[in-house]
Structure formats: structure tokens, C-alpha cells
Amino acid sequence: MTMIEIILLLVGCVFMIGSFFISEKLSSSELDKIAELSEDELKKIIEREVNNAGTQMDEVIEQKIEEAGEQAERAMEKESNEQIMQIHEYSETVMESMKKTHDEIMFLYSMLNDKHTEMTSMTGDLQRLAADIRNLQENLSAKAGTSIRKPVAESHVVQQPVMKQNAVVQPMTETIDVQPEPEVQVNRFQEIQEPEQKTEKPETADAQGMSNDMILKLYEQGLSKVEIAKQLGRGLGEVNLVIELYKGDENL
Numbered sequence: 001m002t003m004i005e006i007i008l009l010l011v012g013c014v015f016m017i018g019s020f021f022i023s024e025k026l027s028s029s030e031l032d033k034i035a036e037l038s039e040d041e042l043k044k045i046i047e048r049e050v051n052n053a054g055t056q057m058d059e060v061i062e063q064k065i066e067e068a069g070e071q072a073e074r075a076m077e078k079e080s081n082e083q084i085m086q087i088h089e090y091s092e093t094v095m096e097s098m099k100k101t102h103d104e105i106m107f108l109y110s111m112l113n114d115k116h117t118e119m120t121s122m123t124g125d126l127q128r129l130a131a132d133i134r135n136l137q138e139n140l141s142a143k144a145g146t147s148i149r150k151p152v153a154e155s156h157v158v159q160q161p162v163m164k165q166n167a168v169v170q171p172m173t174e175t176i177d178v179q180p181e182p183e184v185q186v187n188r189f190q191e192i193q194e195p196e197q198k199t200e201k202p203e204t205a206d207a208q209g210m211s212n213d214m215i216l217k218l219y220e221q222g223l224s225k226v227e228i229a230k231q232l233g234r235g236l237g238e239v240n241l242v243i244e245l246y247k248g249d250e251n252l
Helices: 003-025 028-036 039-172 181-193 205-220 225-232 236-251
Strands: none
Touching (some): 003 039, 039 236, 205 225, 205 236
16 A cells, blocks of 8 residues: 555544534534535545645655754764774874884984994095005105115214325424314215205214114014114114115115
């Protein structure tokens, strides 16, 4: 049975039940007028009531639909809010992880920059050290050549004053004022042989030989070159040169 049929049955029952009460109150003229009503008019009345009932039912249905829609909307909003909160929390977690990773990467990048700077500085220091070593080797080579010539020159210097003194002894009786030519010649010869040591006090061959012997003696006792240079007040290059020449003589 459809809804319209149910409504029609209900309306018929209402009219039938109401007819028992109305028959007692209506007058005879009214009853006659009701009896005169045709079937078409009854149909119109029923249709009107059915339309009213349908309108009410539509309103009720629309109201229920709106309520259900509102409930569904509230439920969806609640669910959406929960999902949004979860997504927000997850995004915050991801952002914190990304920030932590970024900080670690920046820290590593800073360390790499520091290491690069240190390596660059170390490379520069090594290059300067290599240049200093080359210069030191060149100086040692130059001093080695000078020292090889120096003992020979000193031996001539030592012999020359003796010869000059013998020559000066003979005219001693003739004149009293004698110029010290040997010393002048010795000093001049030393200036020619050692131009790089102008500021140093010239030494005799005996003193130089004693200094070399002392260097070799201390070296044989096991002292290092630095300790020998400090103890004798000599240059490290000079000590190294004397020791190298001594080793070369032993190899020969």
C-alpha cells in the first residue's frame, strides 16, 4: 500500500467516525444538504486534504533531510578537523626533522669549510717551508764552496806574515819605524775572501781550526747540531757544514 492509499483510508475513517457525532448535532436541513453533495465534491475534498497532507509530509521530510544533512555535515567537519590536526602534527614533525637535518648539513658544511681553510693554510705553510729548505740548501752549498776555499787561503795567510817578518828583520838596524805590512795584507786578504762576514770579527786560522775541532769533538760525543751551535755560539749552518765536510773526508 502506498502512502496516498493509507491517507485516504485514514480520512475515510475520520469522516465515518465523525459522522456519528455530527448526525446528532446537525439539523435535518443540514443533513439533507450533506446528502445532496455529489461524489465529485467528496473527491475534491479528499484531494485537497491529501494535498495538504502531502505538503506537510514534504515539509517533514525536508526538515528531516536538513537535520540529517546538518548532522552529517557536523560529523564530516569533526572528522575533517581531526584529520587536519593529524596532518598539522605530522607536518610539524616533518618540519622539525627537516630543520634538524638542515642544521646537521650546515654544521658539516661549516666543518668542511674549516678543514678546507686549514688545508689551504697548511699547503701555504708547506710551500713556504719547501722554499725555505731550498734557500737553506742553496746557502749551505754556497757556504760549502766558500769553506773549501777558506782553509787554503788561511794557510797562505799564515805563511805570508812569516815571510814578511823575515824580510823586515834585515833592515831593522837601518830604521826604527816599520809599518806593519803583514797585518794589513792579512786583513785585506780576509776582506777579499770573506765579504759576507764584514760585521763579524775576523778569526785566525788557529782559532778557526780549534773551533772546528771542538765541533767535531762534541759531535762525536753524541750532541746534536743544535746543541753544539748553542754551546759554541756558532751558526747552525756553519756547524752543519763542518760536520758534513768531516763526513765527506771520512768517506774519501
